[in-house]
Amino acid sequence: MTSHYLNSKRLTKETETEAAPCVQNLQHWRDAVAEIQAWPEYEPQPLRSLPVLAKHIGITKLLFKDESRRYGTNLASFKAIGAPYALYKILAREVRKRVGVSPSSADLRCGKYREITQQVTVCVSTDGNQGRGLAYGAKLFGCPCVIYIHREVSPYRTQRLKDLGATVLRVDGDQKAAADRAREDARMNGWHFVSSTSWNDFDGQVPQDVMNAYMVVVREAIEAVENVQHITHVLVCGGTGSISSRIFLGFYSHLQEVHLHQGLDQIGLPRFVVIEPSEADCLLESAKNGSPQMSKGSLSTLMAGLACRAPSPAAWKVLSWLASDFVAVPDSVAVAGMRALANAERTGDLPIVCGESSASTMGLLLETSRDTLLREKLGLSSDSQVLLFGLEGATDPEMYQKLVGLTSEAVFDAQSLYICQKGQVDN
Numbered sequence: 001m002t003s004h005y006l007n008s009k010r011l012t013k014e015t016e017t018e019a020a021p022c023v024q025n026l027q028h029w030r031d032a033v034a035e036i037q038a039w040p041e042y043e044p045q046p047l048r049s050l051p052v053l054a055k056h057i058g059i060t061k062l063l064f065k066d067e068s069r070r071y072g073t074n075l076a077s078f079k080a081i082g083a084p085y086a087l088y089k090i091l092a093r094e095v096r097k098r099v100g101v102s103p104s105s106a107d108l109r110c111g112k113y114r115e116i117t118q119q120v121t122v123c124v125s126t127d128g129n130q131g132r133g134l135a136y137g138a139k140l141f142g143c144p145c146v147i148y149i150h151r152e153v154s155p156y157r158t159q160r161l162k163d164l165g166a167t168v169l170r171v172d173g174d175q176k177a178a179a180d181r182a183r184e185d186a187r188m189n190g191w192h193f194v195s196s197t198s199w200n201d202f203d204g205q206v207p208q209d210v211m212n213a214y215m216v217v218v219r220e221a222i223e224a225v226e227n228v229q230h231i232t233h234v235l236v237c238g239g240t241g242s243i244s245s246r247i248f249l250g251f252y253s254h255l256q257e258v259h260l261h262q263g264l265d266q267i268g269l270p271r272f273v274v275i276e277p278s279e280a281d282c283l284l285e286s287a288k289n290g291s292p293q294m295s296k297g298s299l300s301t302l303m304a305g306l307a308c309r310a311p312s313p314a315a316w317k318v319l320s321w322l323a324s325d326f327v328a329v330p331d332s333v334a335v336a337g338m339r340a341l342a343n344a345e346r347t348g349d350l351p352i353v354c355g356e357s358s359a360s361t362m363g364l365l366l367e368t369s370r371d372t373l374l375r376e377k378l379g380l381s382s383d384s385q386v387l388l389f390g391l392e393g394a395t396d397p398e399m400y401q402k403l404v405g406l407t408s409e410a411v412f413d414a415q416s417l418y419i420c421q422k423g424q425v426d427n
Contacts, residue, residue: 068393337363
């Protein structure tokens with residue numbers, strides 16, 4: 001059953017004051033974006049328009065930020081941006097500390113300081129995507145990497161981590177148990193724990209670097225939208241709340257600049273909707289209680305990347321201030337979203353690959369086409385212009401095929417054929 005909570009504390013002075021230190025610590029993101037956009041593997045990922053699905057749902061416009069090929073279909077996630085950038089900054093600081101030189105990312109890639117980087121170990125806990133991004137960065141820049149996984153991480157995701165050269169340790173517990181073990185081992189061994197989760201308002205260098213790198217996704221989306229002021233709803237998946245808080249804050253800051261530049265009376269903000277699994281609803285529970293709470297759910301969900309027991313305390317402060325709606329959905333909603341996107345060409349839209357941890361955005365919209373009360377709660381109408389963030393592709397191809405009934409390769413082939421026949425459908 002889908003659960004909804006309207007955030008009565010949104011944009012209040014109290015929540016704005018609480019979030020202010022986080023906002024201050026995340027202001028300097030432009031250097032991170034410029035660095036990542038200069039990397040040889042960087043390509044901006046598209047913003048897709050889905051007019052037929054929009055008509056079916058009963059809205060004016062439906063846009064979909066497609067991250068299914070970020071650094072190729074093997075990584076296929078926004079998390080492939082944050083961890084490698086944070087790792088580059090860690091290694092650059094270590095080199096500077098030892099030899100007094102600030103290396104470029106190109107210096108680290110070519111192994112110029114390999115004798116130093118090989119002595120720096122990084123680690124993280126993961127369901128697959130965050131660890132895969134870190135393992136990719138460690139392979140790129142030349143340092144050891146240890147990945148902690150919880151008991152529900154699939155064999156495919158486990159093997160992909162090993163294929164990237166990481167040492168993988170499975171913890172007999174949930175996501176929180178794996179994260180606690182990784183942080184403790186990092187503390188004892190002098191390793192670097194690379195995560196966006198922050199307990200101190202993003203004042204730590206590593207979570208700050210990860211969050212600033214995520215602005216690549218936000219800026220690509222904003223720059224691709226023809227009239228960003230006309231967007232009425234932004235839907236993002238939940239988890240610990242890091243990426244949703246970064247996206248919402250990025251949109252708020254941009255619209256604030258537009259407001260000041262155009263001399264408007266007030267900022268026209270869209271509804272910011274965060275969606276998570278019913279069995280891992282820590283954000284919705286936090287919203288209901290007005291403070292960070294642990295989910296009482298089982299954490300047993302197909303949306304493995306969102307199976308989080310508790311929110312990032314810093315991300316929660318931003319969400320408490322900016323998020324308008326908190327929604328928890330059963331797995332069936334995410335599966336419906338995956339299938340609708342994959343089979344979109346049957347109704348005339350571009351087919352899209354979207355993984356189970358991000359397709360709940362599409363699935364929720366489909367629910368509103370049948371549930372008038374939910375539609376009303378979310379403030380959707382025939383005039384609505386909705387932006388969905390599809391933040392991962394088929395990160396577990398076997399799981400994807402099982403849930404969708406098609407291979408991700410078949411959907412990508414159908415997508416290429418559609419574009420060949422009808423031209424680009426990016427916004």
